[in-house]
Amino acid sequence: MNDKTAWERQCLIREKTRPTVNDYIPLIFDEFYELHGDRHYGDDAALMGGIARIDGIPVTVLAEVKGRDLNENKKTNFAMPHPEGYRKALRLAKQAEKFHRPVICFIDTPGAFCGIEAEERGQGEAIAKNIMEFMRLKTPVTSVVLGEAGSGGALALGVCDRLAMLENALYSVISPRGCASILWKDASREHEACEILKITAEDMVRLGVAEAIIEEPNGSAHYDVYKIAENIKEFLVKTLKENSSKNIDILLEERYSKFRKIGEFTE
Amino acid sequence: MALENLFKVVTTRFNGNSEKTDQKPVNSNNIPDNLLFKCPRCRNVVFEDEYKALNMVCPKCGYHGRISASERIELTVDKGSFIETNSNMLSKNPINFPDYDEKQQALRDKTGLSDAIITGEATIRGIPVVIGVMDSRYMMASMGSVVGEKVVRAFELATQKKKPIILFTASGGARMQEGILSLMQMAKTSGAAAKHSEAGQLYITVLTDPTTGGVTASFASLGDIIIAEPKALVGFAGRRVIEGTIKQRLPDDFQLAEFLLEKGFVDMIVERKKMRSVLSHVMRLHGYEKEVL
Numbered sequence: 001m002n003d004k005t006a007w008e009r010q011c012l013i014r015e016k017t018r019p020t021v022n023d024y025i026p027l028i029f030d031e032f033y034e035l036h037g038d039r040h041y042g043d044d045a046a047l048m049g050g051i052a053r054i055d056g057i058p059v060t061v062l063a064e065v066k067g068r069d070l071n072e073n074k075k076t077n078f079a080m081p082h083p084e085g086y087r088k089a090l091r092l093a094k095q096a097e098k099f100h101r102p103v104i105c106f107i108d109t110p111g112a113f114c115g116i117e118a119e120e121r122g123q124g125e126a127i128a129k130n131i132m133e134f135m136r137l138k139t140p141v142t143s144v145v146l147g148e149a150g151s152g153g154a155l156a157l158g159v160c161d162r163l164a165m166l167e168n169a170l171y172s173v174i175s176p177r178g179c180a181s182i183l184w185k186d187a188s189r190e191h192e193a194c195e196i197l198k199i200t201a202e203d204m205v206r207l208g209v210a211e212a213i214i215e216e217p218n219g220s221a222h223y224d225v226y227k228i229a230e231n232i233k234e235f236l237v238k239t240l241k242e243n244s245s246k247n248i249d250i251l252l253e254e255r256y257s258k259f260r261k262i263g264e265f266t267e
Numbered sequence: 268m269a270l271e272n273l274f275k276v277v278t279t280r281f282n283g284n285s286e287k288t289d290q291k292p293v294n295s296n297n298i299p300d301n302l303l304f305k306c307p308r309c310r311n312v313v314f315e316d317e318y319k320a321l322n323m324v325c326p327k328c329g330y331h332g333r334i335s336a337s338e339r340i341e342l343t344v345d346k347g348s349f350i351e352t353n354s355n356m357l358s359k360n361p362i363n364f365p366d367y368d369e370k371q372q373a374l375r376d377k378t379g380l381s382d383a384i385i386t387g388e389a390t391i392r393g394i395p396v397v398i399g400v401m402d403s404r405y406m407m408a409s410m411g412s413v414v415g416e417k418v419v420r421a422f423e424l425a426t427q428k429k430k431p432i433i434l435f436t437a438s439g440g441a442r443m444q445e446g447i448l449s450l451m452q453m454a455k456t457s458g459a460a461a462k463h464s465e466a467g468q469l470y471i472t473v474l475t476d477p478t479t480g481g482v483t484a485s486f487a488s489l490g491d492i493i494i495a496e497p498k499a500l501v502g503f504a505g506r507r508v509i510e511g512t513i514k515q516r517l518p519d520d521f522q523l524a525e526f527l528l529e530k531g532f533v534d535m536i537v538e539r540k541k542m543r544s545v546l547s548h549v550m551r552l553h554g555y556e557k558e559v560l
């Protein structure tokens with residue numbers, strides 16, 4: 001049972017020593033070949049894609065990439081993808097569909113990049129297209145939130161059959177900092193916003209957004225990367241087996257209805 | 268004295284969220300401020316009556332201003348044809364967000380709206396259509412559970428009745444006050460748009476000022492035909508967020524409809540006075556005909 005506050009988790013997942021997808025991939029997959037480029041504009045290192053094998057099964061892997069140091073972060077833009085990143089993800093997802101490979105997404109982003117070029121190349125359109133196409137992608141999709149899942153930039157890899165959160169991972173519609181600036185005109189109150197926004201793994205399960213929480217050894221993924229990788233792998237293998245035994249039309253109907261029923265209102 | 272010169276030169280930017288930073292205009296001719304309209308695009312000042320007579324279009328630069336959902340419906344559909352759907356739907360306060368209930372009640376009282384979108388069925392020049400219109404007066408038309416659900420039901424109704432759907436978008440993005448549930452409305456609406464599309468029906472998006480954030484990154488960008496009104500602000504990230512990142516001022520025309528047209532994200536820019544005509548012709552080109560009574 002995780003008794004950390006959302007703010008404590010926020011601090012934890014921002015620590016530089018927290019493992020990233022680059023630490024996990026060699027521990028989870030037997031083989032991994034990175035595939036580059038969106039075939040329209042360029043290759044975005046913030047969103048990595050490739051083909052891999054897990055427990056003997058070929059899969060397509062899509063991942064937002066946090067850097068482990070400043071140099072890596074410069075290359076991966078602090079895991080904030082541009083439109084070409086999302087378009088590469090969609091290209092590889094469609095390829096996975098063609099070859100009947102399940103798709104595994106690792107989400108770890110503060111959000112989609114906000115900049116001039118991102119707007120010029122249609123950040124909104126790129127995310128919208130991913131969301132729509134993943135909703136009807138005819139192959140199982142499983143997503144895991146490794147650290148932070150920021151808004152639309154996370155959802156672009158988050159339309160899936162099953163979503164798991166690492167136990168300290170957070171998923172939010174707006175950065176707590178942004179929320180605090182709007183609410184109190186004071187970004188430094190982000191720790192308060194963290195609690196108000198209901199962004200923890202337990203909140204996600206309660207609100208119907210996530211289906212599973214992956215335990216972090218001894219309270220945080222930092223302490224034992226081998227064990228946490230093992231836990232992620234166990235979840236993925238189990239989910240892949242469950243989903244691949246299902247008729248694809250039923251799986252798609254379930255995926256749609258999972259999202260269709262989210263929302264609270266009276267009438 | 269020219270009307271434009273009634274005001275001190277305003278040095279702040281003209282775009283988007285200008286209200287907070289603008290200097291208070293000095294009105295030397297003692298004309299009450301509420302009789303005047305200051306265009307957020309060209310900064311010219313005109314009489315409110317003139318602006319209103321043009322259905323909220325700036326006579327100087329052609330900026331198409333914000334109008335209420337009911338005004339939009341009146342301008343767009345055949346007189347008396349509109350039948351509203353799901354008018355009683357109200358959002359809850361799913362994450363107990365501070366002051367959310369009070370804020371909504373105040374806005375309901377002030378605007379007469381139940382949330383940030385009105386949906387329904389109507390005809391446009393006799394052609395039956397499902398229509399949804401967002402209203403920026405209600406929490407900047409942010410998308411929470413109600414907006415998401417009403418958009419989805421509009422798509423479902425159009426799919427079931429084999430009708431085209433037209434959505435007039437305006438939005439500040441996902442509604443923070445409903446937390447992650449708001450983000451999920453992006454998935455829900457995009458999924459419903461896909462089902463309507465798979466049924467072979469036409470979806471027209473009309474992007475109006477301002478359409479940003481989670482609505483741009485979901486159903487607003489998924490129309491078969493995407494129309495924008497002149498000088499509407501449309502984008503994913505807010506101007507101030509981008510300026511904060513790049514530490515410089517953005518060009519004035521950044522994220523306007525004309526910019527999107529140039530970059531390839533909009534099919535056409537259509538003036539308000541021609542909207543009915545264009546919509547009806549586009550629908551007819553897709554095989555939708557007048558209802559035979």
Ligand SMILES: [Zn+2]
Nearest residue numbers: 306309325328
């Ligand atoms: Zn003007």
